[in-house]
Amino acid sequence: MSTLTGKAWVIPNDYINTDAMMPHRGYDMAPREQESLVLATIRPGWAMLVQPGDILITGRAFGTGSSRPAPTMLTRLGIAAVVSESVGEIFFRNCVSYALPVLELPGVLSIVTEGDTVSVDIELGTFDNRTTGVSARGEAMPSMLLDTIAAGGTHAVLRRDGYL
Amino acid sequence: MVHKVLAARSGLAEVHPGQIVVTDVDLIVLADSVFNPEPERLPTDIKKVAHPERIAVLMDHAVPAPNIKYATAHKRAREHAKRLGFGRMAEVGKGGIEHQLIFEECLALPGQLVASNDSHTSAAGVLNCAARGLGMADIIQLACTGKTWYKVSPTIKFRLEGSLPFGVYGKDVFLHIAQLYGSQEGHDIEFEGPGLESMPLDDRATLSTMCTELNANFVMMPADRLVREHIASVTDAPYIPVEADEDAEYAAIYVVNLDDISSGIAMPNAMNRNVRSASSIGEERIAIDQAFIGSCANGKLSDLRVAADIVRGKRVAEGVRFIVTPGSQQIYLDAIRLGYIETLAAAGALVTSSTCGACAGGHMGVLAAGEVCITSSTRNFKGRMGSPDAEIYMGSSAAVAASALAGYIADPMPALLALRDTARESA
Structure with missing residues (x-):
């Protein structure tokens, strides 16, 4: 996978849960209305400001709680990658399944200011703040999981293999 | 393991x-x-x-x-x-x-x-x-x-x-x-x-x-x-x-x-590092609109039993809706045979069919803005059970039932001790 470069949004709260990204009350709303609810209880109005290619920087255990497919809400907003101090385990799996590049990078909040231009390469586990010149390295994503993301997610793999 | x-x-x-x-x-x-x-x-x-x-x-x-x-x-x-x-x-x-x-x-x-x-x-x-x-x-x-x-x-x-x-x-x-x-x-x-x-x-x-x-x-x-x-x-x-x-x-x-544990209540929006004792919160008399017992965590026969024991012969407080959702059809049936559902319904509780229901905010007890709920279900996240402007407290099913009667978040211990005393007297 290639390096992704975009403008950083920083939502530093720890333990942001998936109810906050994909609340049940939005399930029956029109798509745009549902998208406007993403993290709206934490940062009202943010969802509508995201531009395609932006990169989201978050705190510890991002995406705890329910197993709902919350990464799809971020990709619908145009978020190209998530870089977090750490990521909830089911949410991490869902990022892989729904082809949202994700990097766990302890310390990331201390090297990014919102609006910086940042680059992330999940294959290498590297992160560069292009605005400040500061770099950091997390764990490279295992090839099995990279393959799923590169194929467009689990549903695409299952269609390719004749299961769906 | x-x-x-x-x-x-x-x-x-x-x-x-x-x-x-x-x-x-x-x-x-x-x-x-x-x-x-x-x-x-x-x-x-x-x-x-x-x-x-x-x-x-x-x-x-x-x-x-x-x-x-x-x-x-x-x-x-x-x-x-x-x-x-x-x-x-x-x-x-x-x-x-x-x-x-x-x-x-x-x-x-x-x-x-x-x-x-x-x-x-x-x-x-x-x-x-x-x-x-x-x-x-x-x-x-x-x-x-x-x-x-x-x-x-x-x-x-x-x-x-x-x-x-x-x-x-x-x-x-x-x-x-x-x-x-x-x-x-x-x-x-x-x-x-x-x-x-x-x-x-x-x-x-x-x-x-x-x-x-x-x-x-x-x-x-x-x-x-x-x-x-x-x-x-x-x-x-x-x-x-x-x-x-x-x-x-x-x-x-x-x-x-x-032995060190007593009845606890999680304050709204989070559970970790956000718990207080039911006895101290009970003193604040935080008024509630809804009390909910249910979910995969606490829709068990023992939850319905303690709720029925606490509300038996009493009425759910004015202005409070008390919703009880059994965890399975078997629990529902057992609770009917044991009289728990009759006791709950007679006290003014609504007993629903078995489902995730109010816990996930999908149906069967969704909260409006400004409402306060005490629940024994799984999560008290902001917006979990409906409006993000509702407040969700979490406790045991005994705490929920005691609160439903009181009309505010209540320590269940006085009600439980009274039940124990009554049981001892009759024995």
Whole structure:
């Protein structure tokens, strides 16, 4: 996978849960209305400001709680990658399944200011703040999981293999 | 214990934290929510599955169907179960909440690996299963291919000493741990000790379920005498329990004395490090609009029993709606036979069909802006049960029932002590 470069949004709260990204009350709303609810209880109005290619920087255990497919809400907003101090385990799996590049990078909040231009390469586990010149390295994503993301997610793999 | 199960199911001699393993899974549970025809769920039908006998469709998230979307999902679930020959299909009215059914029907047995798309799958840890929730796409892939992957986690052990005090429940044990130890993200949790053995299975199941809210991955408890007796009452299928090795490595070992625990209440929006004692909150008389007992964590027969005992001969407070959702059809039936439902309904409680219901904010008790709820269900996140401008407190089912009568968040202990005194007098 290639390096992704975009403008950083920083939502530093720890333990942001998936109810906050994909609340049940939005399930029956029109798509745009549902998208406007993403993290709206934490940062009202943010969802509508995201531009395609932006990169989201978050705190510890991002995406705890329910197993709902919350990464799809971020990709619908145009978020190209998530870089977090750490990521909830089911949410991490869902990022892989729904082809949202994700990097766990302890310390990331201390090297990014919102609006910086940042680059992330999940294959290498590297992160560069292009605005400040500061770099950091997390764990490279295992090839099995990279393959799923590169194929467009689990549903695409299952269609390719004749299961769906 | 978890590492042993993962090693066995992946065909490896041993596994280590950080390693990614590909495994078979003994029980694969699909909730009704999988079958919604949205792109991220199941947009097209499954054509083939690897091990249909290992797959169970347990319809619970929205039962009976509250809208056309769920009605369609239920229809598709039935079609899939029939066409592909799934091992178990819990029809509306013949099942209940999946985690309750796994326990009640022993759909998985000690030493087995259990997966579901629901995050509270750690519930099956009470049966000495290695169980945790996966994602929606994960569970579809697992159903199709028979395989999934896990990143092996380090383990934290909670050793429970003492015994469960009078008027203290599994929910209070969880709240105590959430307050003292907080989030355990990135770790599996194992329980052991005489305190655990002193806990009834319902309370252990609540604790196992609620460990998802400590952000734990797998949760496991040993298969002691109570667990084995429960299984023997349901099935004579063979199983091999898994035990922790004497020299097993733990990231941390915490000792919790159950004697130190009292009735707790989680304040709104979070559970970890956000718990206070029910006796102190009771003094503040925080008015409530709704009281809810239910969910995979606390829709058990013992929850309905304590609620019925507390409200017997009394009336739910003016301006409060008290909603009780049994965890399964079997619990509903047992509660009818034992008179609990009559007692609850006579007191002004609404007893619903078995479903996730109000816990997930989908239907059967959604909160409006500005409302206050006390619940014994699984989560008090902002907006979880409806409006993000509602406040959700969490306590044991006894605390919920006592609050429903008082009209404000109440310490259940005075009501429980009065019940004990009455019982002693009549004896």
